[in-house]
Ligand SMILES: [Zn+2]
């Protein structure tokens with residue numbers, strides 16, 4: 001694993017994008033083909049199935065290092081990464097092994113055939129021969145969530161440098177439904193032609209949040225606006241009489257959404273639509289929380305289909321009659337999309353995302369204000385002459401999300417953070433007034449500067465009322481403005497509400513606690529925005 | 533009444549009416565070392581080791597400081613106090629307190645590895661030991677100083693051959709001087725931020741040898757930096773000051789660099805695991821060497837570390853103090869303020 005560990009060290013030792021790409025390109029120039037293939041797979045979220053149970057894995061590390069399991073768990077809590085924690089507590093290697101990445105991937109996949117005792121022996125044998133960095137990687141490969149600060153995009157750029165194949169072409173070749181077990185580096189990267197795989201999606205075009213004033217965009221007439229629906233961005237492909245649905249995370253999710261299966265027969269072959277997988281009933285989108293009930297479920301029950309039906313809200317047409325039309329202007333693609341959707345009767349499963357009718361920017365701003373009622377996240381602005389590009393690009397497409405909802409709340413509990421922040425109080429619980437009582441309704445742990453965290457920590461230490469394990473209740477003295485993206489009813493939370501993406505927007509030192517918001521205010525927000 | 537008590541002003545000996553490292557002003561303060569969270573402003577009288585005094589004086593200005601040598605005893609109302617090397621920074625001490633056959637040791641901050649510049653840690657037998665726990669988790673294990681210094685010098689050389697400036701961030705008092713001793717001056721010139729250089733001057737004046745350094749000033753041509761090394765505080769990164777070193781590479785030397793997350797948050801390209809605090813095995817070895825049955829755990833992973841000590845059969849409790857571990861924000865601020873003045 002030395003090549004790969006060296007690569008990892010180089011990537012880990014720089015925060016500069018160019019240096020990362022350079023390191024990765026060097027690796028792609030010298031590593032054996034099988035290792036290259038695995039590296040591409042790992043950096044494009046194609047990690048093999050888990051073969052070891054996490055609880056057992058921890059207990060073996062505890063055994064080998066002589067560290068009590070509870071202490072290991074506490075360390076994990078502080079470090080925040082299991083693979084890293086285990087790599088750090090294990091004793092120095094007693095021998096040195098040197099195998100390729102693909103050898104280790106085979107080793108890890110092979111664990112599936114062993115019983116627990118066999119797995120234990122194999123894992124321990126591996127640990128004994130690896131140094132700290134290699135162990136960290138080995139653990140990562142076993143436990144998953146392999147992130148080493150390199151996006152798929154950067155990896156593709158590096159691969160392009162190393163192979164002299166155009167980046168866009170590569171990005172497309174690397175998509176689709178392959179695994180290192182069913183292809184080779186040669187076939188996937190070098191010899192591939194784009195038409196090989198019917199399921200292969202196009203890279204998504206993503207937008208940045210609008211930073212400038214609308215007028216700076218130029219003429220309203222040059223822009224198409226539509227709502228940014230609050231579901232999962234997806235790509236629907238019909239080729240060879242089959243339908244494939246990809247989520248933006250480049251996960252093939254066709255099985256999870258049987259609603260789309262009839263489209264295989266209804267849409268012409270050679271159709272690719274960019275849209276939103278959206279829970280929808282009685283003519284309007286349901287909240288994102290409805291969709292959440294379907295994410296992560298492999299088996300879809302009848303009841304689930306009834307309670308959380310989805311449609312595809314179509315934004316864009318990428319392939320038409322088998323032709324890649326991404327370079328054509330949006331206006332043209334939109335016309336073709338409209339024709340296509342009109343032609344077929346999909347019983348509402350495929351719908352056109354309506355374009356907003358507006359003539360000046362003020363009208364558009366007014367439309368954005370309706371986003372919450374419509375269960376959308378805000379608006380999307382797309383230049384009518386724009387091509388469908390790949391990745392996150394500025395200029396042609398912008399998202400213009402609604403401002404977060406806010407509420408002024410009182411800090412009532414504090415808990416320590418992780419890692420370097422284990423000495424600081426960074427995780428807080430907030431309450432709103434219910435008569436003369438403060439009822440807790442949300443937690444938040446981001447949004448303050450390091451300086452503010454230092455100050456609040458010093459304050460927490462001096463103003464603790466009670467301790468419950470790692471949590472302390474504090475004197476109700478500080479008001480924070482809490483921002484969040486959505487609110488819904490929840491039976492799991494004491495307050496009866498759950499917030500989406502809560503965070504601290506500001507420390508309101510100007511505000512006395514008496515002026516914080518009330519439970520009634522919160523319920524009013526729920527009534528206004530929590531529907532559906 | 534216990535010989536030492538833990539009050540909201542600090543560790544207190546009521547029989548002698550003195551405090552150890554108090555965090556609110558008191559009449560008489562015994563100070564373990566010069567870091568900002570241990571030696572605070574506003575006490576009427578200070579007692580510290582001879583070698584800790586210059587820095588404390590430099591930082592706190594005209595205050596009433598008496599000094600003692602390591603190992604010599606000061607008796608106050610029958611209570612015997614003596615200072616013993618803690619190995620943390622120059623002049624740092626564990627304070628031994630004895631009365632009626634009962635012995636307590638307040639260790640302040642300490643490390644067990646001899647860094648070659650601080651007076652080396654010496655265990656002191658006692659019944660009650662007050663220990664820090666900054667790195668009191670089994671994930672923190674230091675490698676020998678020479679290895680780390682080797683890595684730092686290699687890194688400097690690499691950057692030099694790429695025509696880049698190496699910026700190394702660290703604490704102005706203690707670690708900076710330790711690094712200076714270990715840097716290979718044959719590679720190039722060592723430039724220093726004012727916060728570091730002010731402390732260097734105080735240390736040199738007390739007769740401790742440090743290699744030559746050059747204070748970064750406006751007069752220096754920007755072209756002079758590439759290939760050389762700049763020693764500065766973490767707080768200076770992200771400030772306008774840093775802009776003059778275009779295309780520089782940033783390294784950070786701290787025990788926290790063990791963890792990838794900490795390295796990322798610090799924004800350092802490269803982390804070097806070098807600490808002036810004891811690691812997991814250092815803490816355990818130090819505690820064992822005291823023979824103490826009662827251990828009081830201050831700043832750091834207090835709850836976890838004291839629970840572990842209890843599992844070893846010791847009588848351990850966690851204490852809430854206002855000391856901070858390595859990476860002390862206040863320490864940075866102080867050093868930077870100094871540099872501005
Ligand atoms: Zn200290």
Ligand SMILES: [Zn+2]
Nearest residue numbers: 641855856857
């Ligand atoms: Zn300290």
